[in-house]
Amino acid sequence: MGDENLGAVGMATVWEYLRGERSTIDGGVHGKVTLTKSQPQYAITGAGPTTGNLYVNLHWTARTTQRSSSQLRRRLLQPRLVMPVEPQTYQSEQTNVDLDLACMYELADGTTGVVQPLGQLFGDLQHPPYIKLSGDDQYGSTSGETMYINLEKKDQFKRLLIFVYIYDGTPAFHQTHAQIQIVPPSGPRLEINLEAREAAARSCAVMLIENKGGQLMVRREVRYVHGFQSDLDRLYGFGMQWQRGYKEQPGS
Structure with missing residues (x-):
């Protein structure tokens, strides 16, 4: 199954490259597949028994914006008169962005729930939901945030929605470079x-x-919404009840 998938993605890569998309497979030991709109699916397990964990990692960096020194001074001074043209010197501005990795799940017995930093719902790897979030990275470090999914319990999963949300009061996605690795x-x-x-x-x-049919298939979604978890829930029909939540700040 793995070789068939690699072959299919390899053929699609040529067309994606010509269309300006960059779905690639690297030359490492196991390779890399970038899921795109035209190549959105991949089988991550076979139909037989599976051991080990699936690692889902989110990491990001803030986009750097450029503002001229004259623009910054004018915004601060609020001049009422027309100012003379000044030489343009630039400095970088970076704003911290707090992205959170999370997962809505529906198990084979109909149980639904969420694993997320809000409410410290970090999950459990050995007991339902068999999903564990490593912690909450609020600053976009190199390691980012990692979620573990126990593949030995894959028959207990019906569907898992991996999603990312921006914690209240921070900038939006257009100010980040974010990537999910599976x-x-x-x-x-x-x-x-x-x-x-x-x-x-x-x-x-x-x-x-x-x-x-006993095989876990991953499908790229990348669907943005203006709301939060309840809006994603309505979009995908998990049917959970939601209320306002808060995160503990470092050192509190």
């Missing part, structure tokens, strides 16, 4: 880039993992 125990790692400049979006459904 690393199975064997085979190539998958990448999904969140590159759309959705200035008003607060949440993004990144991918859907579904159990198809």
Whole structure:
């Protein structure tokens, strides 16, 4: 199955390159697949028994914006008269962005829930929902945020919606370079880039993992919404009840 997938993606890569998309497979030991609109699906397990964990990692950096020194001075001084043209010198501006990695799940027995930093719902790897979030990275470090999915319990999963949201009071997705990496125990790692400049979006459904006849299939979604978890829930029909939540600040 892995070789068939690699071959299909390899053929699609040529057309994606010609259309300006960059779905690629690297030359590493297991390779890399970038899921795109034209190549959105990949089988991450076979139909037989599976061991190990699936690693889902979110990392991001803030986009750097350029403002001229004269623009900054004019904004601060609020001049009422026309100012003479000044030489343009530039400095970088970076704003911290707090992205959170999360997962809505529906298990085979109909149980639904969410794993997320809000409410400290970090999950459990050995007991339902068999999903565990490593922690909450509020500053976009190199390691980012990682979620573990116990593939030995794959038959317990019906569907998993991996999503990213921006915590209240911080900038939107257009101010970040964000990427999701999916690393199975064997085979190539998958990448999904969140590159759309959705200035008003607060949440993004990144991918859907579904159990198809005992095989877990991942499908790229990258659907931005202006709201939060309840809006994503309505979009995908998990049917949960939501209320306002807050995160503990470092050192509190």
